[in-house]
Amino acid sequence: MRRGDTQTGKIELSGEQLTYRLRTSPRARRITLRLAARDGSLQVTAPPSVSPRQVQAFLKSQSGWIAQRRATLPAPVPFAAGQELPILGELHAIRHCPHARRGVWLEPGILNVSGHRDHLPRRIEDFLRTHARQQLIQEARQRSHQLPSEARPLGRITVRDTTSRWGSCSSSGNLSFSWRLVFAPREVFDYVVVHELVHLVHLDHSRAYWRLVKDMKSDFESARAWLRREGKSLLRYGASA
Numbered sequence: 218m219r220r221g222d223t224q225t226g227k228i229e230l231s232g233e234q235l236t237y238r239l240r241t242s243p244r245a246r247r248i249t250l251r252l253a254a255r256d257g258s259l260q261v262t263a264p265p266s267v268s269p270r271q272v273q274a275f276l277k278s279q280s281g282w283i284a285q286r287r288a289t290l291p292a293p294v295p296f297a298a299g300q301e302l303p304i305l306g307e308l309h310a311i312r313h314c315p316h317a318r319r320g321v322w323l324e325p326g327i328l329n330v331s332g333h334r335d336h337l338p339r340r341i342e343d344f345l346r347t348h349a350r351q352q353l354i355q356e357a358r359q360r361s362h363q364l365p366s367e368a369r370p371l372g373r374i375t376v377r378d379t380t381s382r383w384g385s386c387s388s389s390g391n392l393s394f395s396w397r398l399v400f401a402p403r404e405v406f407d408y409v410v411v412h413e414l415v416h417l418v419h420l421d422h423s424r425a426y427w428r429l430v431k432d433m434k435s436d437f438e439s440a441r442a443w444l445r446r447e448g449k450s451l452l453r454y455g456a457s458a
Contacts, residue, residue, distance in 0.1 A: 257290050261275075295455065297337060350376045369390045371414070392414070402440075
């Protein structure tokens with residue numbers, strides 16, 4: 218493989234056929250392995266000089282660790298009729314309405330989806346991404362009025378499908394969030410918004426930063442603890458069963 222190449226491969230471990238994604242990096246000094254929280258896929262990084270045979274041997278040597286970590290992953294929840302999704306703290310059952318002409322819409326406890334059954338996953342994800350963005354923009358704009366006068370102006374707000382960070386704030390005042398926060402309880406959702414907004418005043422995590430977070434959301438510690446404890450569970454929604 219050339220430097221920077223990425224390829225996929227398959228390997229049988231503990232009687233199960235697994236797919237891994239191999240990326241070469243000139244900065245890598247050894248083979249490293251990461252398990253994606255979203256779907257349990259294997260992410261391998263290796264120096265360019267490492268051969269496919271060496272990668273396979275390394276994965277086999279890690280089969281016990283891989284099996285143990287995969288067993289701890291939350292069960293995936295596909296976007297399918299009858300499944301329940303927590304949307305900002307309220308459970309909604311997916312109801313397929315094949316003959317309706319309304320796209321996707323919310324009712325108390327119900328997420329209705331029209332159209333062909335095969336289109337349900339895409340339609341639901343598109344709707345939830347949009348819903349998350351609308352809620353994030355609304356919350357951020359409302360909360361920004363609580364910031365002190367020295368805060369930088371609030372910039373663009375975008376949503377992405379990030380898995381390592383729930384939110385970020387750039388030096389130019391732009392905020393970015395994971396759309397999967399839509400599956401978190403409302404107080405956790407609000408905390409992440411506050412967390413990033415306060416970076417418009419403090420770009421670090423100093424004591425002054427956390428004092429302002431507490432001023433804006435006094436119960437932030439419980440939300441922060443929930444995100445550390447349960448955050449990975451937000452990645453399971455929409456994954457294949």
